Amino acid sequence: MNAPDTLTPEPTTLTAQLRRGNLFAEQCPSREVLKHVTSRWGVLVLVALLEGTHRFSDLRRKVGGVSEKMLAQTLQWLEGDGFVLRKSYPVVPPHVEYSLTPLGRDVGLRVQDLADWIELNLSSILQARGEPDRTAP
Amino acid sequence: MNAPDTLTPEPTTLTAQLRRGNLFAEQCPSREVLKHVTSRWGVLVLVALLEGTHRFSDLRRKVGGVSEKMLAQTLQWLEGDGFVLRKSYPVVPPHVEYSLTPLGRDVGLRVQDLADWIELNLSSILQARGEPDRTAP
DNA sequence: CAGGATCCTAAACGATACTG
DNA sequence: CAGTATCGTTTAGGATCCTG
Numbered sequence A, B: 001m002n003a004p005d006t007l008t009p010e011p012t013t014l015t016a017q018l019r020r021g022n023l024f025a026e027q028c029p030s031r032e033v034l035k036h037v038t039s040r041w042g043v044l045v046l047v048a049l050l051e052g053t054h055r056f057s058d059l060r061r062k063v064g065g066v067s068e069k070m071l072a073q074t075l076q077w078l079e080g081d082g083f084v085l086r087k088s089y090p091v092v093p094p095h096v097e098y099s100l101t102p103l104g105r106d107v108g109l110r111v112q113d114l115a116d117w118i119e120l121n122l123s124s125i126l127q128a129r130g131e132p133d134r135t136a137p
Numbered sequence C: 001c002a003g004g005a006t007c008c009t010a011a012a013c014g015a016t017a018c019t020g
Numbered sequence D: 001c002a003g004t005a006t007c008g009t010t011t012a013g014g015a016t017c018c019t020g
Helices: A014-019 A030-037 A040-050 A056-062 A068-080 A102-128 B014-019 B030-037 B040-050 B056-062 B068-080 B102-120 B122-128
Strands: A084-089 A095-100 B084-089 B095-100
Touching: A030 A040, A030 A068, A030 B102, A030 B122, A040 A056, A040 A068, A040 A095, A040 A102, A056 A068, A056 A095, A068 A084, A095 A102, A102 B030, A102 B102, A102 B122, B030 B040, B030 B068, B040 B056, B040 B068, B040 B095, B040 B102, B056 B068, B056 B095, B068 B084, B095 B102, B102 B122
Parallel strands: none
Antiparallel strands: A084 A095, B084 B095
């Protein structure tokens, strides 16, 4: 850990190659999915839906700052990836419910885990930034 | 869990409030950190650095498609948040090494967990999209 | 109510050139 | 080598209006 002239020579183990083979490759399809899941609103929508089914306006109200357009687009991304189930009731006025598929719950839990960790460690992070700690009184 | 007409009325438990209190609030400082960590290149840089110390050009080569500018900016974000340690050796030509702090390793593991999950389930996801499964021959 | 269509701005991003 | 500076392009994102 103290030889500045030798750089870490790639842990070329088989498992590493197989498990995280192409994420670093520019054309890896995972990147698209990752983009949806880690998008500004994707994270919040997934976490919100972990708490249960929501209607469009519920999500809009819950996820502070999201616009109609972006919420719709985010939901379509996540639906397209098989994470979100869209259930439309043919009534007037329209009634649409969004929920997580099993796949979505799985990925949502990991996203929530990450988000929770950040909130929990926000204090240390802000201190690293030299910013005031707003989590403690 | 099966009443479509009653939406989840906010789990106003203390723990929920404390643990994920303000993520949904527009001005929550966590969002900024989340943005860095889940950014297009932030994810890849964190995962790359989990494998060990890298020099700038190593990262540049490893993370396919990243530009000098974005790599530099991403590293500065992560350094500012206390996730990445920048070690500069005053030699010529310049020699700079990037590694993860304990905090960075912690968050990196969660990001990697998410990324790995996506790669592992890419097959199911692409099928949900109706796209061909490129992970199986 | 749920969103599609349109228009527009700000931000992200990339390519290139340049410097200590 | 490890960046910064600058510029041009692309995309994200928001506001508004409109419809079933």
